[in-house]
Amino acid sequence: MRTVRITFESRIPRPAAELWRWSTSARGVQAEMAPILKMTFPDGMQRIPQDQGSLGKPLGNCRFLLFGLVPVDLSRLTFVEMEPGRRFVEQSPLLSMKLWRHERVIEPAEDGARVIDTLEFTPRMASGIVAWFVGHFFAHRHARLRRQFRERRSVARPAGSEEGASRAHI
Secondary structure: OOOEEEEEEEEEOOOHHHHHHHHOEHHHHHHHHOOOEEEOOOOOOOEOOOOHHHOOOOOOEEEEEEOOOEEEEEEEOOEEEEEOOOEEEEOOOEOOEEEEEEEEEEEEEOOEEEEEEEEEEEEOOOHHHHHHHHHHHHHHHHHHHHHHOOOOEEOOOOOOOOOOOOOEEO
């Protein structure tokens, strides 16, 4: 089995702190994954713990449900590095992977922030199919992230304009 490494980057017109709160909340993770996968979190977990004491320790089991219905994988959710407000590395044992490492970095940018996901994984089987799925799935996550936080601006139009003065433009 070969190890695959993929990186995704999106520029989001929002403050890095807002994107950090989103990225470390169960609600944000689930919204990015929907509707392809639903990830269950350990009981009571609403946010990813950011204290150094929880690093390297499994936080509990998470199930991955295809379209929210069909169980397709199980994870022992484990974070190994945490820089609150900037970066985390999740390196969780998965049934489907010999190695799974997901790093998310959120960096301030001139027009908001950059969200960078770097994945490194070694599937237990069908590495070509799994690499294709993970690549498409994270492209989907980034598309959902961009849609969630797209900037909307009201643009004033001259009187008599067909579109009107209060119409929002993206």
